[in-house]
Amino acid sequence: MKNLSFINKLIYSANIIFALVLLFSFALPFFPPKTFSILSVLNLGVPFLVLCNVLFFLYWLFQLRKQLILSLLTLCLGYLMFGSIYKFSASKKIESPNNFKVMNFNVRLFNVYDWIPENNIESKIVDFVKTEAPDILSIQEYHPHKNVNLSFFKYKYEHVSGKKIKYGQAIFSKYRIINSGSVEFPNTPNNAIFVDIVKGKDTIRVYNVHLESLRINTRIEVLKTEDSERLLKRAGSTFKMQQLQTELFLEHKKKCKYRVIVCGDFNNTAYSYVYRKIKSDLNDAFKEAGNGFGRTYDFKFFPVRIDFIFADEAFKVNGFKSYNAHLSDHYPIMSTFALDD
Template sequence: MKKLSFVNKTIFITNSLVALLLLLSYLLPYVAPKNFAFLSVLSLAVPLLIILNGLFMLYWLLKAKKQLLLSGLVLLLGYSYVGSLYKFSSSKNIENGDDLSIMNYNVRLFNLYNWIDSDSVEQDIMNLIEKDNPDVICFQEYHPHERVNLSSYKYKYEKLSGNRIKYGQAIFSKYPIVNSGSVEFPNTANNAIFADIVKNNDTLRVYNVHLQSWRIDANVEDLKTEDSERLFNKAGETFKMQQEQAELFIAHKTQSPYKMIICGDFNNTAYSYVYKEIKGDLKDAFEEAGNGFGKTFNFKYFPVRIDFILVDDTFAVDSFKVYEEKLSDHYPIRAKINLN
């Protein structure tokens, strides 16, 4: 430290703070938001903390300074975190005609309020679905629309609410749905729905989970105008609600007589308490077969993965894909699963 210039000392102090925050974040999956709501907010910043520590390590490496060990050791301790952010291997893509193909997509009401300056969003989404042709689709923020034609899916289950505008969650399937239902969350329009689907001789339970949204504009320029204390309080309350919703969902999930697939928009990252609790012993399809950042939410400044497909640990994930089409504030994801 004594041999460092003033500029490098300042950089190392900043590096130390960022490394400490990342180290602290490793505790987040084990800390209930109800107990430490403020700390839970840190889960949203974990992707940025990983990237910053990687950049600090690279900086010190280029300078040939031993200070690279600080971020290097913190990243090494959290190697599974890095794997949840970025998959260095190429995408797994096994062709198997007996796979179940499942897509998850928060469609943001099919652009009902023109958030995207385009008159063709509904048709573009339909074109994407028709091209990929998944067997099952889980929609969040679904709104029945006259220009949305899903007639190729013979079976569906919708749970909609609202007076003037009906919206909610939906599951569409090419295979018979023999049972369905909803897990209601109090004081919100969010919920979790399920459909028991029969493929060949297998009955599978597909869950579609939409946890409480942040109620924060993700646009960085708008975030700058928010009062920081109000912002953190709002996020903390949201994470408390998410914990309560996750607990209701898990109580229902544990009663399932079938192997399951959980899709959804968790409105939280893979570094959060609710993700860990919901995932349990299931496999994360991105971690099994994806590559790159796996970014599922359109946040400009660093990659955020808050949409998931989790599958029973006896299933093999043969492929996973994140689509790059910007037709919502979320990107669609699709996994192909070998049930055998």
Template structure:
């Protein structure tokens, strides 16, 4: 430190703070939000903290200063614990006669209230889905819009609520749905649904989960005007609800003996308690076959991934794609799976 200039001492002081915050955040997936609700808010910024530490590492590397060790050490711990924030996998899909294409998409009521500028956004969503031709489609914030025609799927299960505007979750399939149902979350319109789908001689359980929304406005001016303490308390309360909803889901999941695919909008990141509890020993298909940041939500400040498709280890993950079509506040994702493993 003695050999550093005054400016570099200040930069390193900031570096220490950011590195410590990132190191602390690595423990958040193991801390229940019901006990540590305010602290759990930090997991929303882990991606940003990683990117800032990368910049600090590069800065000290260019300066040829040993201060680079701090961020490098913390980043290594994160890589060992959680893998890379950015994936360098090939985007090429492995073809197999047993492939099943599974898409997840929060469609935000098919733009019912014109959040996205432009005409006939709902038709563009349907055309996009039809072009990509998933075998199984999991939708959050589904609304039976009068212009929506998803009849190219042979089977569906939907669970809707609301008085004036009906909305909820839906699962569409090209394979027969032999059983279905809903896991009700109290005091909210969010829930989880499931469909048992018959593929050949195999029955596959598909879950569609929509955990409580954070309701964070991505408009910079709106965020500036919102009281920070009130914002943190609201997010902390939401994380508590997410934990309770996850516990209800896990009780239901525990009774299932089928091979499983879990889709959904978790409204939380890979560094969260709910992600760890729901994923358990399943494969995160993005980590297995995705590339890039895998962004799934339209957050202006940095890429964020809050929508997921998990698959039983009995499945081979033969491909993954995160799309850039901006027809909702979420971006669609699709994975290609096959039941080659016995």
């Protein structure tokens, strides 16, 4: 650093800090949140940390300085471990007579509390789903709204609770449901539900998983008033709950004898412990066939992917789409799968 100007020394010092924090965040998915519960919040900031390191790399590159090596090596390590946060390839789209489409959507109670200042959001969601025509629809924060009619799906399973406003998870299907149930999570309205559907000669298990929410208001004016220590403690407690919920879900899934599709809102990113454990040997449909950032949550500062569709390796991933429909605080995603006859 001795050949650097004073300003460049300050910038390189900041570069070292951001690179080390990013490296530490790469290690966190391999440790249970109970070990580093508060520090696990770094998983949420990986896209931001990656962007910062890209900017540091470009800064040193334009000056032809060897300091570029630090961020370059950090970014390369992240790519080797997790892949890119941005997929440059075009979305895969393969037509097949065996194709069927699975959509996942956290609908935030169909806007029952008017978070989005527009009329008839619930009807717009129904129209959107009808237009995109998924064969299976997995919904988190489902509310049996009087104006919501999804009867174009012949079969459904919903699991709702609550006194004033009933809400929970639901799965709608154009294929016959022969079995259904819920994986209950303690001390929370969140849970995981499942259905076994019959498609042709195959029986498929579809899970809808909704892990504990951080309950962080993303508006800047609200974040400014939040006590940072209290915010971190709440986040740490949430990550511990997510770990327990993941363990309960995996214990249930382990007993399943069918090929599996897992949909859900994990309230955590692809750089988290819960993502790594739930995905396991399943395929992430976005990584197989999507493109871009795959943003699924309306976060103002950088693109966040916290909603996922995974599938057993027996399924071919023939397509994936991330939508920009602003009908909730989440964006819907849909994957096209096929099973060979």
